[in-house]
Amino acid sequence: MSYVIFENVCKYYHMGDQTIAASDHVTFHIEQGEFCIIVGPSGAGKTTVLNILGGMDSCDEGLVLLDGREVSGMSEKELTDYRRHDVGFVFQFYNLVQNLTALENVELASEICKEPLDPAQVMESVELSERMNNFPAQLSGGEQQRVAIARALAKNPKILLCDEPTGALDYRTGKTILKLLQDCCRQMNKTVIIVTHNQALTPMADRVIRIHNGSVASIEENKEPLPVEQIEW
Template identity: 70%
Template sequence: MGHFVSFDQVSKIYRMGEVTIKAADKISFEIDKGEFCVIVGPSGAGKTTVLNMLGGMDTCDEGTILLDGSRISDYNQKELTRYRRYDVGFVFQFYNLVQNLTALENVELASEICENPLDASETLAHVGLSERMDNFPAQLSGGEQQRVSIARALAKNPKILLCDEPTGALDYNTGKTILKLLQDTCRSMGKTVIVITHNQAITAMADRVIHIKSGTVTDMALNPNPTPVERIEW
């Protein structure tokens, strides 16, 4: 029984003229199914490179990436497109909603392209927006728009939920409610949720914490008793 997500000696090299930059330098880590995992590190540490490779938006130059028994690192472009479409839910710092569609229509967009989608209105209810389904993004607060984008990601019924600085554009309290929603979703739906952040404080709420610095994993720790986000201060 292997791990749900596995990076084994993964490297990514960017060449700019004469200069080569190792954005990822032999990165290895594992994440188990249903875990709430936080990948933390300073800006430029390689977190986004890891996210892009795990999300199928970028390929690795060396090493092996596995998700649920499939070797993502061997995929061609067509297979990567399919993988991004069906297996990965994305939540970014900015909500990327379609402005002239309602909240419900934004979520339906995702479920239309998928094999086993969840019901769009039920998913919006899950993120606490049953009263806001017919509103357009401009009529919603930042926190509500981020909830729509989480619902859109979940409606795909993905294998993993990848969240890149999901509270980056939100105020402190709203950010906390979004993190709580992500953690509750991980628990109630059994989803594997991965949050990429530079905020060290968030690590206290994780089941697993992976520290990345200068393109390598400096530490990986399991947290037997995650702290509820309400009790975390930063």
């Protein structure tokens, strides 16, 4: 069985008399340890898919499974535990606690889960061992995003979900962050899923899911994904 399964997943929003399908019978699967990119224009429904997989939103129809466990049938309490233990989130904006140091931000995440990784070692893995005692305001945007990735990884999650993780960064810093995410996938065998509107990133993925108007337009597998250093945009 595949690690992540979406089967005919629908999410509807009601505006007056109109019903809008943010997800319209979305079906795909992702294998364990894959680097997957979900790509599409703004408003296509990418973030809706990510939020449903991350347990931040529920679907109205369909089946969602992670590692054989049905996410789509979970109660609110079960979803809270699922978000806490199984999912690492990385957003466009870093959402760090400003009055905590970089290390304390990572420690905070490690304290709420079952089998955390050592926060200091994770900080070292994202090349921030020299900045552990700095506060977010003392860090660059790229460094803050690395802290956010370290915070997500410290939970030792089953999947890492990244919503436009380089959207607030310049080109060079963005490439550094993408390399870090690709390395996490390869070296730690983490299943990493990135949502982006940037089509140029797709050659670095094992699997590319294109979403358009709330539906899956195509799914492609790259037999030989490129390292991010070889990609230009």
